[in-house]
Amino acid sequence: xxxxxxxxxxxxxxxxxxxxxxxxxxxxxxxxxxxxxxxxxxxxxxxxxxxxxxxxxxxxxxxxxxxxxxxxxxxxxxxxxxxxxxxxxxxxxxxxxxxxxxxxxxxxxxxxxxxxxxxxxxxxxxxxxxxxxxxxxxxxxxxxxxxxxxxxxxxxxxxxxxxxxxxxxxxxxxxxxxxxxxxxxxxxxxxxxxxxxxxxxxxxxxxxxxxxxxxxxxxxxxxxxxxxxxxxxxxxxxxxxxxxxxxxxxxxxxxxxxxxxxxxxxxxxxxxxxxxxxxxxxxxxxxx
Ligand code: MN
Numbered sequence: 001x002x003x004x005x006x007x008x009x010x011x012x013x014x015x016x017x018x019x020x021x022x023x024x025x026x027x028x029x030x031x032x033x034x035x036x037x038x039x040x041x042x043x044x045x046x047x048x049x050x051x052x053x054x055x056x057x058x059x060x061x062x063x064x065x066x067x068x069x070x071x072x073x074x075x076x077x078x079x080x081x082x083x084x085x086x087x088x089x090x091x092x093x094x095x096x097x098x099x100x101x102x103x104x105x106x107x108x109x110x111x112x113x114x115x116x117x118x119x120x121x122x123x124x125x126x127x128x129x130x131x132x133x134x135x136x137x138x139x140x141x142x143x144x145x146x147x148x149x150x151x152x153x154x155x156x157x158x159x160x161x162x163x164x165x166x167x168x169x170x171x172x173x174x175x176x177x178x179x180x181x182x183x184x185x186x187x188x189x190x191x192x193x194x195x196x197x198x199x200x201x202x203x204x205x206x207x208x209x210x211x212x213x214x215x216x217x218x219x220x221x222x223x224x225x226x227x228x229x230x231x232x233x234x235x236x237x238x239x240x241x242x243x244x245x246x247x248x249x250x251x252x253x254x255x256x257x258x259x260x261x262x263x264x265x266x267x268x269x270x271x272x273x274x275x276x277x278x279x280x281x282x283x284x285x286x287x288x
Contacts, residue, residue: 001228001229001230002197002227002228002229002230003213003228003230003231003232004195004201004212004225004226004227004228004229004230004231005212005213005215005225005226005228006203006212006213006215006217006223006224006225006226007224007225007226008223008224009217009218009221009222009223009224010026010027010029010033010221010222010224011026011218011220011221012024012025012026012043012220012221012222013025013026013029015029017042017056018054018055018056018057018059018105019054019055019056019057020054021044021051021052021054021055021056022044022046022051022052023042023043023044024042024043024044024045024220025040025041025042026041026043026204026220026221026222027039027040027041027202027222028040028041028042028120031254031256033222034254035200035202035222035224036122036200036247036249036250036251036254037121037122037176037178037200037247037248037249037250038119038120038121038122038200038202038245038247039064039120039121039122039254039256039261040118040119040120041117041118041119041120041204041222041245042117042118042119043116043117043204043206043220044114044115044116044117044118045071045113045114045115045116045206046113046114046115047112047113049107049109049110049111049112049114051114052073052107052114053107053110055075055104055105055106055107056104056105056106057104057106058102058103058104059102059103059104059259060100060101060102060259060260060275060280060281061095061097061100061101061103061259061260062097062098062099062100062101062128062259062260062261062262062271062274062280063097063098063122063123063128063260063261063262063267063271064097064120064121064122064123064128064261065094065095065096065097065120065121065122065123065174066093066095066097066118066119066120066121067092067093067094067095067117067118067119067120067121067156067157067180068087068092068093068095068105068116068117068118068119069091069092069116069117069118069119069156069180069182070087070088070089070090070091070092070115070116071089071090071115071116071117072089072112072113072114072115072116073088073089073107073109073112073113073114073115073116074086074087074088074107074108074109075087075105075106075107075108075114075116076104076105076106076107076108077093077095077103077104077105078103078104078106079095079101079102079103079104079132079134080101080102080103080281081101081132081134081281083103083134083136085134085136086108086136087116087136088139089139090138090139090142090154091136091137091138091139092136092137092139092142092156092170093134093135093136093137094134094135094137094157094171095132095133095134095135096123096130096132096133096134097132098123098127098128098129098130098131098132098133099128099129099130099131099132099280099281099282100132100271100274100275100280100281100282101132101134101281102280102281117204117243119180119245120261121174121176121178121247122176122250122254122261123175123176123250124175124176124250124252125252125263127175128262128263128267132281135171137156137170137171141170142154142155142156142169142170143155143167143168143169143170145165145167147162147163147191148163149185149189149190149191150185150186150189151183151184151185151186151189151191152183152184153167153181153182153183153184154181154182154183155167155168155169155170155180155181156169156170156171156180156181156182157169157170157171157172157174157178157179157180158171158172158177158178158179158180158181158246159172159179160179160181160193160194161194162191162192162193162194169181175248176247176248176250177196177198177199177247177248178245178246178247179195179196179199179201179244179245179246179247180243180244180245181193181243181244181245182241182242182243183233183241183242183243183244184207184239184240184241185208185210185233185235185239185240185241185242186235186239187235187236187237187238187239188235188236188237189234189235189239190232190233190234190235191232191233192230192231192232192233193230193231193232193233193244194229194230195225195228195229195230195231195244195246196229196246196248197227197228197229198248199246199247199248199249200224200225200246200247200248200249201224201225201231201244201245201246201247202222202223202224202225202245202246203217203222203223203225203231203233203242203243203244203245204220204221204222204223204242204243204245205217205218205219205220205221205223205240205241205242206219206220206241206242206243207219207238207239207240207241207242208235208236208238208239208240208241209235209236209237209238209239209240210233210234210235210236210240210242211234211236212225212231212232212233212234213232214234217242231244255267255268256268257271257272260272
């Protein structure tokens with residue numbers, strides 16, 4: 001077994017998206033800050049409605065998947081296919097934009113805490129133009145267990161073997177084989193988690209203190225892991241809570257223009273034309 005160490009840290013930077021939602025972006029600040037197949041990770045966290053109330057009014061996507069994980073608060077997703085997703089604490093929304101989706105993501109509260117993540121996972125060329133798909137995963141459907149070390153794991157996607165038990169996440173069977181786990185460690189505990197050697201992987205610590213290989217991991221930053229087949233997480237005296245993310249790299253050119261992520265400039269220009277012409281999200285709009 002080879003322990004993965006931290007090779008690079010991408011700090012989260014304050015930015016805004018949508019109609020002015022304040023968030024912290026680690027992966028996805030630019031082309032230099034991606035980890036194939038992951039394109040972007042945004043954390044939103046605020047007790048001040050002014051930071052989130054404007055939401056994300058109607059906008060398009062093409063060529064990848066977006067995964068929203070709510071920790072606190074209430075958001076409503078609506079898209080051109082007629083899906084309505086009421087996202088509450090602990091819920092996940094897994095949206096495959098494929099050839100095109102047009103949707104909005106709007107807060108359903110005017111006070112209180114809003115906290116969560118949005119992750120963008122790339123699609124290989126062969127899947128970028130597949131029909132859009134959408135899945136709501138209520139909190140109760142996310143496998144969750146406590147390890148012998150006392151760690152609590154919520155497995156949103158992928159498979160995990162810990163303590164001789166094998167667990168399957170709520171999402172699986174995707175070509176990038178994403179592993180998406182929300183791990184809470186009690187104070188002064190350690191947990192070793194297998195991470196497939198074929199995958200790129202990173203950690204995102206958002207509560208408490210965590211060390212890997214005796215190196216402290218900054219909070220609110222993407223800590224990219226070196227090659228290996230497992231990672232050992234050491235929580236400090238405040239405990240720790242983190243996301244562990246891993247995915248099989250696609251190894252194709254990435255050309256991004258805002259909400260469109262394709263393999264070439266020509267494909268981006270096509271996406272812009274399709275959006276302008278109203279055919280971006282055509283696959284279901286032609287029904288009837
Ligand atoms: Mn969106």
